[in-house]
Amino acid sequence: MVLLGHPTAGATHHPGPSRRTLSLAFASAAAVLLAACWLVIQQYNERPPWAQDISYEAGFIQGNRIRHYDPTGRQAKDLLAGGCERFRAEGRGGLKATYDPGLWVAGCLDGAAGRQLEKQGLFH
Incomplete structure (x- = not known):
């Protein structure tokens, strides 16, 4: 704060760039x-840096979900007999x-076979 009529003591210039x-x-x-x-x-364009890991894990999750939600086991056997290739095609x-x-x-x-x-975890 500057008071009129008083000298500005304490106002210093700090040198810098x-x-x-x-x-x-x-x-x-x-x-x-x-x-x-x-x-x-x-x-990388539109492809992520770790696309191989992402692709494998996505396929594993797809096969694993089908295996887990298949009460008769028929769909899991179909996946193992060429169903995964058909899914991708x-x-x-x-x-x-x-x-x-x-x-x-x-x-x-791998997911369909259980x-x-x-490569699971952070350090594999």
């Missing part, structure tokens, strides 16, 4: 971040099956 230096630093950091994002998009595996169709079918077969998930 100028506004020009700060704005250049922020602009260069934004340019580097934009370039990194562009490289990642060019590398008909497009019933979804987008995740298109990342790596072979791994999606392998995951579906095997343990191959």
Whole structure:
């Protein structure tokens, strides 16, 4: 607070980078971040970085769900006898099956057979 007629004691100037230096630093950091994002998009396009794991797990979940909700066991046997390939060929595996169709079918077969998930957990 400044009182009229009194000297301004205690008001000191703290040296630091100028506004020009700060704005250049922020602009260069934004340019580097934009370039990194562009490289990642060019590398993976619409495919996620861990598409193989995603594809296998999606197939495993599909086969496992069918096995668990099949009271007679007929659908699980059908999956093991070529049903997983038919699911993928008909497009019933979804987008995740298109990342790596072979791994999606392998995951579906493992899930339908009741095997343990191959790469389970954070550290595999």
